Amino acid sequence: MSFLFPTYARWEVEPEAAEGSILIDKNGKHYLDFTSGIGVCNLGHRPAAVQEAVSTQLNKFWHVSNLFVQEQQEIAAKHLSEAAGMGPVFFANSGAEANEAAIKLARKATGRQKIISFQQSFHGRTFAAMAATGQDKIKEGFGSMLETFKYVPFNDSNALEKEMDKETAAVMLEIVQGEGGIHIGTQEFLEKTEQLCRKYGSLLIIDEIQTGIGRTGKAFAFQYFNLDPDIVTSAKGLGSGLPIGAMIGKQELEEVFGPSSHGSTFGGNPISIAAAIATMETIFKKEFLKGVQEKGTYLANKLTESLEIITAVKEIRQLGMMVGIETDVHLPHLLKALREKGLLALPAGKNVLRLLPPLTATEAEIDEAAEILQSILKEYSKSAV
Structure with a gap:
């Protein structure tokens, strides 16, 4: 039993x-x-630099809450922001939580509710992230999903253009659909997606939970395609096995996520942050x-x-x-x-x-x-x- x-x-x-x-x-x-903990242990199991950083932090403090200024969070956020060429960071505990934050930010920033994602996508198993996921098997048995998500075929610019309108808060996509079968976005499709977002005033959310932190040979996979996303989410490889997720936004979105707009008790935990800094200091070279x-x-x-x-x-x-x-x-x-x-x-x-x-x-x-x-x-x- x-x-x-x-x-x-x-x-x-x-x-x-x-x-x-x-x-x-x-x-x-x-x-x-060759699973790397499902794309988590990008530096292999127990990398020495990460283990040393975690051990050092264990001898300082483990948790104080996000009411306190924590220099290490600023250092980790700076690494992410500079690697992505973007702005402020919100720390969560997982990829699903990072995507939840992205969905909330997009809706709040635009005042709209509709979000378009893609068939065979995977964005997580919490309720909004599950609703964003374009796979029925993930949703079976859980009742009605959030109705403001729409799904179109991946790499199909025409289908996306037909679904886009002035009510679209964001388009949410993976550069490589990992759980969906390792389907890679084409240059033409990804560029057209960004153009449509600009045309309709929608935000472009790129889910880099699995593809980010060096997995594809770039800090983030969108950098192969010369894209300019509004929001990027990261997790898996970020902490070398310690639980951490992050949402990175453009600088102009900073004022949208002010005090009390979002939060996480354990997000940016000092132990996970120590692991993330050591991980990024290696991978982003x-x-x-x-x-x-x-x-x-x-x-x-x-x-x-x-x-x-x-x-x-x-x-x-x-x-x-x-x-x-x-x-x-x-x-x-x-x-x-x-x-x-x-x-x-x-x-x-x-x-x-x-x-x-x-x-x-x-x-x-x-x-x-x-x-x-x-x-x-x-x-x-x-x-x-």
Whole structure:
């Protein structure tokens, strides 16, 4: 009997220890972890600089509330603001909370209620974030959603233009739809989306919960496409495993979120902030991001070389260290077979295998992952013949 609600379809692996790209289970088995805690451990497990920063803060204070001035929050906010080329920051505890803040800010700033998002998107499981999500399976059983959200096909500028009007508070999108299957926005579509927002006085919200903090080889994925968002949300990789989320806004939105307009008891917790500063001080360095881009290219080439002749593989989609391998294989069986061989990977959408390696993964670890994938997918291709 478990004392937990069965909200997660848990794997058979129970972790005992982890470091870098390696996770060790209770039985002493080693795994190459290409999930990174679902895109959280961007510096691998227990990065030394982050561990030291957290340890230092633990010996100072753990919590005082946001009634107090906290210099470390200002430092963390400055890192985010400068990396995004934007303005003020609100700290939350998760990606869903960051998106809730973005939705509230957009509605308050514009005086409008309608928000457009995209089919197959994922923005979180709290009520407004769930309503913003363009996947019915996330909403089933919870009754009526907020009626002011509208959904159009991703990468379809014509459909978006038909839905846009003067009542639209914001358009909310992911540069890469992570949970939805690793679908990457096109330059034309993303540029048109921004143009439509400007035309109708709507805000552009970019959800970088999974794509941000170096995951794609840029501080934020929107920077590949020369976009100028009004609001950006971040979480996952921000704290290297400590719970933290953030909403970054343009400077002119500062006055909209004044005292009592929003809040979070634990948002910007000193321990999580310490982890975030140490994480960003590593990842936002130009040489580090350049290295991520080079590894992303190496990873893409290696996967193409290893998997291009395997019939079970239909398409490989990739941006930086974020990969989707579309297959015709039953994903739960495939993921279990990979775990048995020592590789941890994730599902995305209905039939997409998702890889989110640590940004610190070595070429040797990438080679090992590609070999395991090739071996298992070859077997599935044979059995399908």
